[in-house]
Amino acid sequence: MSKPVVTVLYGGKSAEREISIKSGTAVANALKSLGYTVLEVDPADDDWVIPAGTDVVFLALHGTYGEDGTIQRELEEIGVAYTGCDAEASRIGFDKVETKKRCIANNIPTARFVVINSVDAPPPSELGFPLVIKPVRQGSSVGLQIVDDPSGWHVALMKSMEFDSEVIVEEYIAGREVTVPILGEEAFPIVEVRPKSGRYDYTSKYTKGATEYICPAEFDDTTTRKIQQAALATFKAIGGRDYARVDIIVKKDNEPIVLEINTLPGMTETSLFPKSVAVKGISYPRLCEMMIELALKRKNKISNSVMKKP
Secondary structure, X not given: OOOOEEEEEOOOOOOOHHHHHHHHHHHHHHHHHOOOEEEXXXXXXXXXXXXXXXXXXXXXXXXXXXOOOHHHHHHHHOOOEEOOOOHHHHHHHHOHHHHHHHHHHOOOXXXXXXXXXXXXXXXXXXXOOOEEEEEOOOOOOXXXXXXXXXXXXXXXXXXXXXXXXXXXXXXXXXXEEEEEEEEOOEEOOOEEEEEOOOOXXXXXXXXXOOEEEEOOOOOOHHHHHHHHHHHHHHHHHOOOOOEEEEEEEEOOOOOEEEEEEEOOOOOOOOOHHHHXXXXXXXXXXXXXXXXXXXXXXXXXXXXXXXXXXX
16 A cells, blocks of 8 residues: 655744754655655745645644644645644644643643733732743743843843733743653653753753753652653643643652643654654654554545645
8 A cells, every 4th residue: 555645844934944944854854764755845935735645744833823723724624634733722732821721720730820911011029030931822942031030020021022922921940841742642751851051941952962851751650650641631631632742840849830732842853752752662754654644544635636725
């Protein structure tokens, strides 16, 4: 039986375009190595189309348009199967406030927060310092600021608000930063993130050698289960399907505090998701294939004519 034709969507217009191109290129090369016919599309222009004959779309887009449910909705409207969470789960997962609300409703521990929509707003007195400021709708630590005291508040707030009209301000939680990949219904080995600067911001994340990664993370069995259960609960709370990655802080008392969920996690060969599944003996190309297999269960084949996006 011939393998399905896969169109990899990557690039786009978001602040995470560069990372998306790296993810998409790695995915395309991996699938080609397994014998798939792979078509590559960069939806940077408004007139992009899904090529005729596509059986499934592999979403390697990050950030706005790719992760916020927009592209998912468009693909659903033209009847094409695609990898990852559906439009609604993607919308919720990309919105840090909506994700928080789902966590709270499901008794999943998460940091206290307030939402701010003005660069003139004062720091929230009820949270104290340090504070973490993040755009409500961005990923890859884009716009993330950590403020140690009131003197840095307004500059940090302005920098974060360059990326969204609203920011979420959280209490700073001290602890070990980890991430938990989820594939299908399984939480995979925990990856601990140890930035050499002490803080896992955009620079630490994407500068070679700036961060040490330990997988599987060194926790006792009880703590490991507790962390993985918190990740799975978050995935279910947003209505996730197929796969995602959940970022968590583990406090000194081994209590996991959920930070956020990534419904289209980075997919370079050195990204955290592939690092984790490799511990279970799953190669990078096989991981990409498994993601396609999950999507094909919902397959609605495109007709032989070129499908234009609405």
